[in-house]
Structure formats: structure tokens, C-alpha cells
Amino acid sequence: MSSPSSVLAKTFLFFFALFGIFANLASAVPVAEVEKRDVYDPHVLYPHAGTVWYKGQRHNVTWDTSDHPVNITNYLGRIMLRKGLIATPLILEENFDILLGRIEVTVPWVTPGDDYSLVLYGDSGNFSPMFTIKE
Incomplete structure (x- = not known):
């Protein structure tokens, strides 16, 4: 009869070997069959340095799409507000x-300040220059 620690060790080795088999199978896909995707982080055009927004206003955040790659890893965007060095x-x-x-976007009701920026996420994040939000 096997001891509990021996059974545990054998079970661990079995799952470790099984993981190795699956890892080898996953890496066996020829590179030519995998579609190459690019990371895309477009340059934010607006808001720019010197921009002043007021709470409750609506503004068009804009970014440059002129040099986008053919295959983008993530087409879905997200815009988050950042104050200073902290993403809110x-x-x-x-x-x-x-x-x-x-x-x-609608300017949120936040503490006024001149150290706001936007983070545009798609494949990766790209920051706008610092701008001001007032009441």
C-alpha cells in the first residue's frame, strides 16, 4: 500500500507530464498558420496641452488612425481619465x-485641476498630454 505522500507525488508527476504534453502540442502549430497581429497605440490629438474642459461638457476625444497596421490585436477601445500619475x-x-x-465623452464631475490626461486603450495604452478640468 502506498503512503499518502507517495500518492500525492505520483499525482503531481502525472499532471506535470500532462501539462508538458499539452504545451508541446500547442507549440507544434506552424508559424505560417498563425496570423501575425500588431500592437497599435494611436497618438492622441485632442485633448492637447493647454486644453481646458468644464465639468458636464461633451468633447470629441480624437486620435490619429493614419498609420494603423492591417492586423490589430484588439479593436475595442477604452478611454479612462488620469489625474497626475494615477489612472482613476x-x-x-x-x-x-x-x-x-x-x-x-462627457467631462465627469471631478476635483478641478491642471494635471489631467486621458488614457486611450486598444492594444496598449497611450496618454494624452496634460490638460485642465474646471468647474
Whole structure:
């Protein structure tokens, strides 16, 4: 009869070997069959440095889509507000096509300041320049 630690060791080895088999199968897909995808982080055009927004206003956030790759890893965009060096949990807009080049957002009711920026997420995040939000 096997001891409990021996049974545990054998079970661990079985799952480790099974994982190795699946890892080998996954890596066996020829590279030619995998579609190459690119990371796309478009440059934010607006808001730009010197922009002043007022709480409750609506603005078109815009970004440059002129140099987008053919195959983008993630087409769904998200815009979040950032104050200073901290991304706030405020999502201003999400689930839009990153190739639109603009999306309208409403300025949230936040503490006034001149250290706000937007983070445009698609494949990766790209920050707008700092701008101001007033009451």
C-alpha cells in the first residue's frame, strides 16, 4: 500500500507530464498558420496641452488612425481619465472601434485641476498630454 505522500507525488508527476504534453502540442502549430497581429497605440490629438474642459461638457476625444497596421490585436477601445500619475477608475467611454479616430465623452464631475490626461486603450495604452478640468 502506498503512503499518502507517495500518492500525492505520483499525482503531481502525472499532471506535470500532462501539462508538458499539452504545451508541446500547442507549440507544434506552424508559424505560417498563425496570423501575425500588431500592437497599435494611436497618438492622441485632442485633448492637447493647454486644453481646458468644464465639468458636464461633451468633447470629441480624437486620435490619429493614419498609420494603423492591417492586423490589430484588439479593436475595442477604452478611454479612462488620469489625474497626475494615477489612472482613476473613471471610464469615459468603452467598447468602441479603435479605428474610428474619435469618440464623444462627457467631462465627469471631478476635483478641478491642471494635471489631467486621458488614457486611450486598444492594444496598449497611450496618454494624452496634460490638460485642465474646471468647474
